Amino acid sequence: MIRHFALAFSVAACLASTTVVAADWTATAFPIKTHDFGTVAVAAKTEFVFPVVNTMSSTMHIQTVRASCGCTTPIVQNQYIAPGQTGSILARFNTDTFKGKKGATLTVVIDQPFYSEVRLRVDGYIRSDMVFFPGAIEFGRSNQGEAVSKSTKVLYAGRSDWQIVDVRSNKPWLMPAVKETVREGGRVNYELTVDLREDAPTGFFQDEVVVVTNDRSMPNVPLRVSGQVESALSISPQAVALGSLKPGEGITRKLVLMGQKPFQIESITAENWDVKYEATSDLKKVHIVNPTFTYTGQNAGPQKVAFEIKTAGDDSVTAKGVLTADVRGQ
Incomplete structure (x- = not known):
């Protein structure tokens, strides 16, 4: 008798604990649960994205979303959301077919990692006297x-x-x-x-x-x-890590520069860094360069600065990347 009572109590406690965990999980999973579109015109493209954050250790699965009113179409943009990732549910206000004050409750049905139903809300006023074309x-x-x-x-x-x-x-x-x-x-x-x-x-x-x-x-x-x-000019990689170096020590890295039309490199610069590279007069869409970066600043320790690449000519464009290094003291 006592054994059966203990077992029943254990099962009940487990279910209660699961319910609390599920409730806490859905509260953090949907940081935004309401949205007011305000006043919008007929045929205006009116949408809002509700973020869905999976803070659990298991994959989340959104089974379905249903709307209480045809004035809003819900679209699940990510059915499966991995742990630590963020998905979204798009709420589209149907301004081309509805008029006046409208609102809808969106019921989100989740079956993994816990079964839950979460209600989102959208509201707005679609004025019938004003139209955007296109929306x-x-x-x-x-x-x-x-x-x-x-x-x-x-x-x-x-x-x-x-x-x-x-x-x-x-x-x-x-x-x-x-x-x-x-x-x-x-x-x-x-x-x-x-x-x-x-x-x-x-x-x-x-x-x-x-x-x-x-x-x-x-x-x-x-x-x-x-x-x-x-960007008319892209850099790969855009983040360049030089590692540990001493002041005055040069570190060489390979960069691939891609333009939408043929170009010539005019300069590569970074504050507190001397940058040397082999210049070329060739006009082409892709340049592979091997600049050498030498620290000329006064401060030791971690360094993070933007470097800039500029093309030559009247249609000059620039692109920026990030340079990091750990400068050792003398």
Whole structure:
């Protein structure tokens, strides 16, 4: 009798412990559980990514995600998430088929490492009187150092005195401008242009510009802007480790430089380092160089500095890498 009671108690304690672990796990796995899209226009490309963090020692498997409303489409971007990795669930607001105040609960069903159901929430207001066409500004791939412009139309039907008073960007290298093209009664059209400046950083970006109107109740309407800025010159490897060395000691490393069009190397520089390499006048898309780096600074110990490679000519471009070393004292 006592033995059976002890066994039952042990099983119950184990189940209770598992439940607590599962509850703690899902709390850390979903650091963001709600998102408000705010006020958006008809046909605007409106999406939000919920991160999913696997802090457990076993692989996480997202079995499915269901939405309580057709106004939102959930997309599992990573069904299996390895320990220590981060996956995501994309919530797409269906602004082309729904209008007005909308919201949805997204129920995420996880069957590994513990069975759990986690609820996420999205809300927003899709205004029926304002349309972006197309619904986002997508630059696609562009080269760093080249200015690119993309535009969309803003179509409005309603008040005759409606107008766009400003367009704001939180990135200095995304420059929006707007021009009124049609005003007939209650119909107003604008052309909204966004310039991607030459100094845009390399890599993928996804941001937004905010269209500010003279509506008192909901003046701000976001427009999604995305693209991929690629460097006109790439370095491999981009991080160069020289190891341990003495001041005045030169260390040689091989670098592969790749350009989108033929180029000539003008200089390789790094602060507090003397860099020597065999110069060539050849114009080609790929250069293999073996620069020798000699420390000329005064401080011993770990060093980390950017090195810069510049090409020659009127269309000169630069690329940067990272140089690390441990400089021994004299």
